[in-house]
Amino acid sequence: MDEQEWLAEQFEGARGHLRAVAYRMLGSLTEADDAVQEAWLRLNRAYDSDIQNLRGWLTTVVGRVCLDMLKSRRIRREDSFDSVVHVPDYVHEEEGDPEQRALLADSVGLALLVVLEALDPAERLAFVLHDMFGVPFDEIAPIVERSPAAARQLASRARRRVRGGSAVPDPDLAKRREVVEAFLSAARGGDFEALLNVLDPGVVARSDGRLGARGAAAVASTAAAFARIAEVAQLALINGSPGVIAAHAGEGFRAMTFDVSEGCITEIDVITDPERLLTLDLALLEG
Numbered sequence: 001m002d003e004q005e006w007l008a009e010q011f012e013g014a015r016g017h018l019r020a021v022a023y024r025m026l027g028s029l030t031e032a033d034d035a036v037q038e039a040w041l042r043l044n045r046a047y048d049s050d051i052q053n054l055r056g057w058l059t060t061v062v063g064r065v066c067l068d069m070l071k072s073r074r075i076r077r078e079d080s081f082d083s084v085v086h087v088p089d090y091v092h093e094e095e096g097d098p099e100q101r102a103l104l105a106d107s108v109g110l111a112l113l114v115v116l117e118a119l120d121p122a123e124r125l126a127f128v129l130h131d132m133f134g135v136p137f138d139e140i141a142p143i144v145e146r147s148p149a150a151a152r153q154l155a156s157r158a159r160r161r162v163r164g165g166s167a168v169p170d171p172d173l174a175k176r177r178e179v180v181e182a183f184l185s186a187a188r189g190g191d192f193e194a195l196l197n198v199l200d201p202g203v204v205a206r207s208d209g210r211l212g213a214r215g216a217a218a219v220a221s222t223a224a225a226f227a228r229i230a231e232v233a234q235l236a237l238i239n240g241s242p243g244v245i246a247a248h249a250g251e252g253f254r255a256m257t258f259d260v261s262e263g264c265i266t267e268i269d270v271i272t273d274p275e276r277l278l279t280l281d282l283a284l285l286e287g
Contacts, residue, residue, distance in 0.1 A: 007047060011040055014055045017133075018062050024128045025066035027113045035065045056139065063129050064143045070121035114245060114253055115162050115236075115282045126151050127158035163284050176260045177242040177285070180235065183258070183265060184244055187223045187230035195220035200264040207270045219268065229254075235285040245282065253277055 018039060022032035039061045051057050116124050122144045129135035129143075130151075137148040137155070144151055179198055186194035199216040206212055213219045223230075233246035236255070244256040255277055259267035271277050 003047075007043060010054050011043060011058070014058050017055065018058055021059055021062050021128070021133055022066055024113070024116075024132055025063065025124065026069060027117060031069060035062055035069060038065045056135070059129070059133065059135060060139055060143055063125055063135075063140075067121055067125050067143060070124065074121065112162065112234075112284060114247075114277070115284060118282065119158050119161060120154075122146075123154045123158040123161075126154035127162065130155045131159065161283060173240075173242060175263070176258070177235070179260050179263060179265060180242045180244065180258050183223070184230060184233055184235065188227055188233075190224045190227040192220050192224050195223055198263075198265055200261065200266045203265055203267065205268040205270070208273045208276065209269075212270070237281075237283040237285060239281050242285065245284075255280060255282070 015036060018036045019032050022035040023029060026032055026035065039058055042061055042065075043058065116128070119127070125144060126137075126140055129140050130137060137151045140155075141148045141151040144154065146154070182198045183195065185191075186198065196216050199219055201216050202214075203216055203219050204211065204214050205219045205222060213222050229246050233244045233256075236243055236245045238245070238255055238257050241257065243258055245254070246256075247253045253272070253274075255271040257269045257271070258265050271280070
């Protein structure tokens, strides 16, 4: 086997991992494939037999390519005065083999992609490479042109923005979170009675500002019918208040905000419009 054949074999062995890194960075399967292809071209141009960890080298190359793509995306958006953040691709259940699907997406990952879109490109790279793929800060630092300590700070700042934490310190927020959690649990189980228990009799549900259902029975019936979406939902802080974000094949992304009074939900707003969804201040809440 000559060197070119050996390189091709090694690259193919790492392709799934590299595509997963690129997808988490870019939220686009097409762009992820472009980034992986560019890594292959760079490998052919710059391969050095002294490289000790080829998979790690390729990971940093893909990270660098993705960082450049994110910066270009941001510049294009600013030049066109477009405030809408890129909408991440959904990985359908039938796409790829089981191992590849596991690498690319899961229910938390899909919600996370939406949150990642609000990060600065360097923050996103530091968070994705370190927190998701275990790349040391010593290797991340040259990509973002900062010191390892500064790269660590980038990841820490991103982590604070992405994760709302397992507890909400404000007692009022904590109570509202309990109500939202009870609603989500009941919706996952299609439990009509449990839904009625957390809904105010006069509750109103809207979808992108349009009235969808009014009254506890009507809203509970609607919520119970969406159990499959609730299964992939993730608790989140939405504009500082407990809510839900979810993605499902064929259903796209959605956020749900809740008005709560005296332990009951009085209003639900389902947001699916990309312009509204991706300009929300989002942070995932750990379960």
